């Protein structure tokens with residue numbers, strides 16, 4: 265193994281260890297692009313102008329330490345390569361550490377065999393490209409999946425599961441099921457669940473099942489000699505030339521997380537194998553290959569609007585408070601000849617893409633994972649939101665102050681998943697065209713109502729604006745909201761006023777609300793809704809509205825749909841090698857997970873499988 269020498273770094277750069285660089289002003293350089301971001305397509309340094317010196321080097325350089333990065337790093341190390349993981353956050357894990365830890369890896373795993381479940385790679389492959397599976401929004405989940413990518417993935421999913429077991433990952437001892445992530449086909453139960461570490465802590469910043477998936481893999485990686493450069497954001501991938509030649513290394517910039525009220529960068533939970541630097545930029549030479557596992561582009565407003573112009577800046581990105589989906593991997597790949605692929609998948613209105621949740625007053629309103637006050641990130645997140653127990657207690661209005669949907673049908677995921685086929689609607693038969701017509705569909709879903717109606721939008725980007733839950737003092741009392749703790753709700757996202765007119769004015773001060781909401785419109789909306797109480801909702805058919813909204817003070821809470829996954833990204837082949845638009849391999853460059861295109865399967869399974877594939881290929885093929 266080639267050792268990455270810190271001394272070499274210091275010798276070549278003259279960087280003084282421990283010198284604080286730009287620290288005090290940064291909350292975190294590793295945040296999602298969003299409000300006020302500049303175009304990601306502007307002038308960039310020339311990626312073919314190689315640095316005069318390399319600060320660090322490794323055989324395989326992995327960018328990102330989430331569901332792709334950790335398995336990729338271990339696999340490459342197992343295959344004999346020296347491995348350096350470059351991660352922009354203060355700790356490992358990315359969205360994977362915030363995830364529910366539901367891992368649907370099938371195709372004939374040892375646990376499926378243990379449970380007497382029939383499955384094999386061919387069945388899995390046909391599931392993953394089955395045109396006939398349609399979800400309740402009418403979105404075809406697997407129809408636009410790239411065949412080549414899924415053929416190789418189906419062959420590698422069962423081995424990837426055994427790889428997780430070999431690398432210390434602990435799953436709950438229970439039968440394999442098909443209930444959580446629903447990311448990998450319906451013909452057989454395929455899902456296992458990592459042990460859950462309850463509550464937030466330094467070990468579990470988001471307090472989720474994905475914590476132990478990542479921590480277990482991390483421990484294994486560190487024991488095997490994988491090295492980590494945390495707090496560095498990859499900005500450039502260098503290639504010998506734009507149209508030919510290998511990738512040779514990267515440049516990354518220092519992005520410590522310094523919480524408000526502190527001066528020291530936040531430290532990672534484990535530290536053995538960490539390279540600690542704080543130079544403004546570093547260059548890292550990749551002797552064999554670079555693997556991009558940067559987690560997608562849902563936090564990059566300009567890039568996500570390539571797929572769907574409705575996805576304007578007010579729409580939050582799941583768990584953006586922990587790690588970014590800023591599209592930096594994709595953009596660095598495009599800059600050296602790569603291209604996007606499979607953008608149709610990003611626009612599908614399905615539960616895994618844009619969700620509405622019962623948590624309001626917080627931009628992270630992902631229903632299954634909620635920050636708790638013990639997270640070390642609380643000073644950065646500030647507010648964790650409150651839960652709407654029943655939408656009978658509130659109405660929802662758009663940026664102009666008008667209702668637009670039956671609030672009762674908008675709880676949690678807009679209308680379920682294709683999993684419903686398994687239990688309730690006659691079962692799933694692979695490839696049967698009738699699958700697509702068995703599930704009841706809700707074509708006028710919440711998302712379309714919120715975004716496509718687009719009322720009150722205007723230049724320059726015609727944003728649909730935020731959506732707001734509106735309720736009164738009685739509604740707050742019925743839901744037993746405790747609004748006293750300072751961490752409950754964000755003052756930019758939660759408003760209280762004595763009159764509806766004053767409430768509309770306060771809503772209009774939200775930094776994401778570009779439309780001046782009219783108090784008269786909001787009052788007319790509430791009065792019309794009140795006239796339906798105890799009878800029929802003539803506008804949106806909410807089942808017998810129960811409570812009038814009339815007792816001051818009145819409240820407004822942020823309740824905007826949220827982007828969850830990225831389903832488009834860099835074009836790759838089955839081996840996770842990055843391809844140009846013409847289909848040529850960019851030698852030495854690999855990508856997987858949410859930063860890669862061609863796979864619409866939600867979540868961990870495809871990311872882990874692609875990390876597993878890419879790590880091996882990078883070390884062996886280079």
Ligand SMILES: Cc1cc2nc3c(=O)[nH]c(=O)nc-3n(C[C@H](O)[C@H](O)[C@H](O)COP(=O)(O)OP(=O)(O)OC[C@H]3O[C@@H](n4cnc5c(N)ncnc54)[C@H](O)[C@@H]3O)c2cc1C
Pocket residue numbers: 327328329330331332333350351352353356357358359360361362363364365366367368444445447474496497498499557558559560582583587588589590592593630632633829856857858859866867868869871
């Ligand atoms: C709340 C939540 C719950 C979920 N639950 C489940 C579940 O139960 N089951 C399931 O299957 N899926 C689940 N998912 C989805 C799953 O976690 C993701 O699909 C998966 O983690 C994506 O893997 P990835 O490697 O592509 O990205 P990530 O896991 O996000 O890793 C990307 C990493 O790259 C880093 N990075 C980004 N840009 C750069 C850069 N330029 N330089 C250096 N580092 C960079 C990021 O900080 C991050 O650490 C969930 C997701 C969320 C947000």
